Amino acid sequence: MSLLEFYQMFAANRPDVIIPSSSLDIPTGHFNVFKRLGYCTLNPSPYNRRDFYKISLILGKGVLHYPNEKIVIDGPALLFNNPTIPYSWETTSEFQSGYFCLFNDSFMRQHSPSNDSLLLKIQDVPVFYLDELQVMTVSAIFEKMLAEIETDYTYKYDLIRNYVNLIIHEAMKMQPLEDPAGKTHNAASRLSSLFFELLERQFPVYSSDHVLELRTANAFAERLNVHVNHLNHAVKEVTGKTTSDHISKRIANEAISLLKHTEWNVSEIGYCLGFEYPANFNMFFKRQTTIAPKSFREAHHELADPRKR
Template sequence: MSLLEFYEMFSTNRPDVTIPSLHRVPHAGHFNVFKRSGYCTANPSPYNRRDFYKISLIIGKGVLHYPDQRIEIDGTAMIFNNTTVPYSWETTSEFQSGYFCLFTENFMRQRTEPLKETILARIQESPVFFIDAQQEQFISAIFEKMIAELASDYAYKADMMRNYINLLVHEALKTRPALPELKSTNAASRITSLFFDLLEKQFPIFSSDTVLQLRTANDFAGKLSIHVNHLNHAVKETTGKTTSEHIANRIANEAIALLKHTEWNIAEIGYSLGFEYPANFNTFFKRHTQVAPKAIREHRGENQLRQAM
């Protein structure tokens, strides 16, 4: 879903919302913030990837659908959605309140650092943060400040919005157990960032005729013109996971999304992900997800049948 598609859908339920001019987005980026009340509907949002980031303060009941997760929310939580993972939100209670803000990657990259090296990168694998009443009050105040500043004519309000976004992320991270600090040198961080950039540029896959080109640590090392041992050391030092683990996890997540949301057969999906033989894809998928691709496809069919009934 593009920004324009979002605003077209959003303004249908909120006639007071004007679709903004988006011609400057490629250069300056985009940011906006809204209250959730009056916008949420009983119909689930479309299940797809967005080309923008979204941070929501959810007050009410609902279900967040992810490729391999179904997360129920009953009360108050923060949700962080990024551009790489498809999702859908389904409200399950009449009462819905809270706020959300959305922004593009280049809005956050005004300070020239890659987004994957910012604080936002730390919350991409954990989209939901449950918060208490005191945090709800504090976070609501941040969103209210966003709304007030966005309406002002302050020349540096974009910088303030970036600071508010970082405050929201830090407040969410405080709800999780402390993690060991990442040990990384500037060189290791730079190499790791280049690796992730190459990895993510391959996704999403839009055609079954497209074949994944970079599938192994050696493939990425060759593309980056460095020795594979150097790449493996940098990625492991920076993230705590091996290069191969990151590649496999990303391929597995893409496979789940394709099984759930395309009509391609399993052989076509495996081929597009670089597996020449279906048996090899089945073995890989079962090793990383504990289920067979056929089980994901059959479960999707059961869900569609229930919805039709």
């Protein structure tokens, strides 16, 4: 989903919102902030990958759906969604309030061009649950954003960028303290982050005619311009698992999602995930999940349809 597509969907529920189509690609980047009240509906948001960052203060209940898990939000929470991970939000309570802001990569990199941005430090933890004092603190920052974006101050977006960083810092303070020894692994962490970003860019798969371009450790290493042994060592050092393990798991998760949410047949799903022959896809899926793809789909449909229980 692009920023323009988001605004078009947003405006359907908020007629007062102006679609800023002429300012979405400016070099300084794009930023906007809103109150959630009056926007949330009981219909789940589309399950896909956005091309922008979104930070939300959730006051209300709902479920975040990710490729391989779902997170139940049953109390005040701070959510960080980034362009690499597809997700969907499902509202489960009538009461919904809070705030959200959205921005693209260009906006945050105006004064922080390094890959080691604050956003990278929290990318592995999408949800932070807040106590009453933390809700007040984060709400106050969002209110400052709302007020500042309406001003004519020349440097208002520099100030707003600082407010975004303040929210990120509040989240970082909620994370466990880092092991000082971990500082020696910065290079491995950077390379691993690049690998995972490249991996996630391939998903979700929107068309059965599209075939995954990168499916092996060698293919990723070539794209990242490093030796495959160097990539494998970095990923194993940071995660404890091999590059191939992560690739296989992510492809399997996408296969699960496609079996659940599309009507494509098993052969089409296997083909778009890079398996030329259905038998190879069947063996791969069974090795990853212990069940054949056709059996998995049938079992899921039975669970999803109360009439078949």
